[in-house]
Amino acid sequence: MALRDLLRTVLYSDSDIPLVIKRDTSLKSALQFLKFKAGQRVKLPYSYALTLIREGAAEVDSEQLPAISTVKKCTCAEEKSDELQPLEEDFYLKLALYVRDLKDKARRGDGTAEENYRKIRIAATDLIRLRTLKIAQLALRNPAPLREKMKNMTREEQIFYVSLCSQIATWMSDLSEMIFGEK
Numbered sequence: 001m002a003l004r005d006l007l008r009t010v011l012y013s014d015s016d017i018p019l020v021i022k023r024d025t026s027l028k029s030a031l032q033f034l035k036f037k038a039g040q041r042v043k044l045p046y047s048y049a050l051t052l053i054r055e056g057a058a059e060v061d062s063e064q065l066p067a068i069s070t071v072k073k074c075t076c077a078e079e080k081s082d083e084l085q086p087l088e089e090d091f092y093l094k095l096a097l098y099v100r101d102l103k104d105k106a107r108r109g110d111g112t113a114e115e116n117y118r119k120i121r122i123a124a125t126d127l128i129r130l131r132t133l134k135i136a137q138l139a140l141r142n143p144a145p146l147r148e149k150m151k152n153m154t155r156e157e158q159i160f161y162v163s164l165c166s167q168i169a170t171w172m173s174d175l176s177e178m179i180f181g182e183k
Contacts, residue, residue: 011155015090017049017097018042018064025057046093065098066091068116071123078130084138084152091154095124135161143169 021036027048028034036042036052041061044052052058066074066088077085088094099120105113135157138149145165150158176182 012046012090012093015046015093016043017046017094018061019044019049019052019058020061021052021058023057025052025055027052060097060101062098062101065094065101067098068120068123071095071120071127075123075127075130078127078134082134084131084134084157086152087154089155092156095120099124131157132160136164139164139168143172 019042021038021040021042023038024036026033026035027044029048034048036057042058043064049058049060053060074085074087099117102113102117102120106117135153139145139161143165145162150161153161
């Protein structure tokens with residue numbers, strides 16, 4: 001497992017993922033033994049969900065994930081406000097799972113999924129650009145990360161914001177030292 005995958009798993013360890021069980025199966029962890037029936041709809045922590053998906057025993061329940069209409073609604077709300085609008089903490093993870101599902105269906109020849117993939121790509125890109133701009137502006141206004149500014153950010157955005165604040169603070173300090181001889 002790549003470090004990136006490990007970090008992603010740890011980052012999302014408490015995210016519940018909606019699944020549809022494809023075949024009777026079971027899942028054993030250190031603390032429990034779970035049995036599932038084909039057709040059952042469940043929500044499981046990300047790491048368990050990944051295990052069942054990789055084994056082919058389950059697939060993401062895309063009906064329970066943010067679809068095009070949700071992303072467009074979020075984009076519209078962002079455009080109307082100067083402040084970051086709240087998103088679910090695991091919004092991008094669920095969006096990524098929805099997009100992966102669309103891509104899989106498109107590869108199997110589903111024309112509607114292919115069209116929906118194109119639409120969601122545009123809508124998600126617009127949303128990401130809007131939110132990234134707002135986060136960058138927050139960091140530029142004050143390069144010291146503020147917890148109250150992070151309340152409407154997703155996990156990924158919080159990491160980006162703190163990192164950006166750190167980079168801006170370092171840049172300003174280094175430039176000040178170069179120009180004025182002091183930090």
